[in-house]
Amino acid sequence: LLSKQPVKTKEKITIYVGEVGPVWSYPETQLDCVVADPKKGSKMYGLKSYIEYQVAPNTTNRPVNHRYKHFDWLYERLLDKFGSAIPIPSLPDKQVTGRFEEDFIKMRMERLQGWMTRMCRHPVISNSEVFQLFLSFRDDKDWKMGKRKAEKDEMVGVMIFSAIEPEASDMDLIEVEQKCESFSRFTKSMDDGVKDLLNVGQEHWKRCTGPLPKEYQKIGKALQNLSAVFSSSGYEGEATLTDALTETGKTYEEIATLVAEQPRKDLHFLMEINNEYKGLLGCFPDTIGVHKAAIEKVKEGDKLVATSKITQQDKVTMAKRVSTMSYALQAEMNHFHSNRIYDYNRVMQLYLEQQVKLYEMIAERLRQALGRFTTM
């Protein structure tokens, strides 16, 4: 497998050596697209209905329509073609029931958007013919022809490595192995960290939408109840106290609502990003597995040469190919790291901004309630 002749291709993928090490070749302006405007469509005289999303790339400003199954088709193509070198995260789950419910459609759209954004950001994927087709086919005929061509693409699986050309000199097998090991360790421990955060986040979500607001409601009710009892005393001049108590009770009911609605405003995005990364990290073991298998093959090389299973020349080619794979892995890891830094920085800021707003709002509401009491 390793020693097959490389397929000639126009789709050359260059790897530069930048400050951080091997990097993919990034376009000057980054591709981006907006997934929006889900509409119900139908086929076969209305017998089959489906949801179509509008996908608008920033390059053409001409939106195209796609159903979930088109996204799924694209995913399969990308996985076939790039899966050995680049982790291709899964699409949001297929769902059988409730496909036409508004919340589901909104959530799916949000996640398709997330997936598309991630694919657009990837220089190798976004530059590929199949991806470009998906975003900017002109008409049905164009789309169908492109589809047929993509499905016949032979540059898939490990073949993709033959399209990759590192700018730098070949790497030592030991170095290749070390890099591979360290990436494997990193992705494994990040996977653990992300899952841990997801568990904690889920638990927190439950508390924030369940027992905690219920308790604030109870406090609110207890205070309003006490206020009602006080009002019934018949004692003159306690209107200020009872009004203030009622107000405080209502404030705690408001706090209950604020707390319960908060996770959608902040935790939601933190969870989504971590879910995306969980999916992405889940692809790494396969990618790394391909590398490890290749390394093992090269290690066996001497034995294979001795038993005349391969020639000395084959062995050199194999070592060269493994070096290229390692450059690809490094480029991919560097891509992964820079995106990770960007994503976590952004989502943590969003999370903290919303958290600050929440606590400030609670403090403000309580201060208003406090102002209703008389100072004696």
Next chain:
Amino acid sequence: LLSKQPVKTKEKITIYVGEVGPVWSYPETQLDCVVADPKKGSKMYGLKSYIEYQVAPNTTNRPVNHRYKHFDWLYERLLDKFGSAIPIPSLPDKQVTGRFEEDFIKMRMERLQGWMTRMCRHPVISNSEVFQLFLSFRDDKDWKMGKRKAEKDEMVGVMIFSAIEPEASDMDLIEVEQKCESFSRFTKSMDDGVKDLLNVGQEHWKRCTGPLPKEYQKIGKALQNLSAVFSSSGYEGEATLTDALTETGKTYEEIATLVAEQPRKDLHFLMEINNEYKGLLGCFPDTIGVHKAAIEKVKEGDKLVATSKITQQDKVTMAKRVSTMSYALQAEMNHFHSNRIYDYNRVMQLYLEQQVKLYEMIAERLRQALGRFTTM
């Protein structure tokens, strides 16, 4: 019982009719005292040890020392003497084990202080000979003589009503009954309201000191853990992110501590006041029971006169006595209401002030953490 001759006394208790209705006669400067400085003392050559509290009234500025059992003695005297007319709240619980532990002593002192403050605030109690003795005896001899005298006091139980002199004309039996009923209803429903708030408060206390900070700690740990994973990436230039993540994680751990320590700063006082009121309200059924029994007796009056069990004159005396009791109950209810308004106003302000501080502090800490991230 009702028609016994009143005992002559110097201890006349006058009831005025103020804006809110019948009121006790209040002193110009309110008696107050500070319970402080608990010290271990011993008797019988060190065989018996006890804790002595310093009680300093604002009238003499000469502190006296009292053990818990002296407070208990005072409580018994006040209950005997005034219990039929005035609810005398119980002292903080007796305790057999752990009497010399610091936390217990502090808590008991705080509660004795609360009890003394309430007693000082009561114009009838604070003006009584036995209470004055407790606060300002000159020496051991003085104390022992006063004790003996107080224990022999005959002006106890329902006799206290004979010392009470309302300034206003006698009340109609129907009105007496209505007042009694409405006070009974009010104290019952306030008792329910207070107990409800205590339950809710207890539940909230548990959450704030248990699962909630634990969850914040977990969030903090998960973020710090992720930061440690990120640091191990070997990727250059993510120190800002990892520092900010670590800082955010630590902030959530701090928030855990803030949340867990908060109940001692605010909920504690709200609970203490409500516990005091629960105790106080628990005394009302007895006090109101005495009134209801007296009303029943007067209702039976005609029958008793008819069967010559009492004279017509006796019946008039009884009606007069019940009217006096009703004035006393009204004065006491008005005293109760004005104290209740004061206490709840004060404790709610304290509670809300501390709550505002908590949420502001959390917002401030989170804002600091947010500031550690780079804006891109």
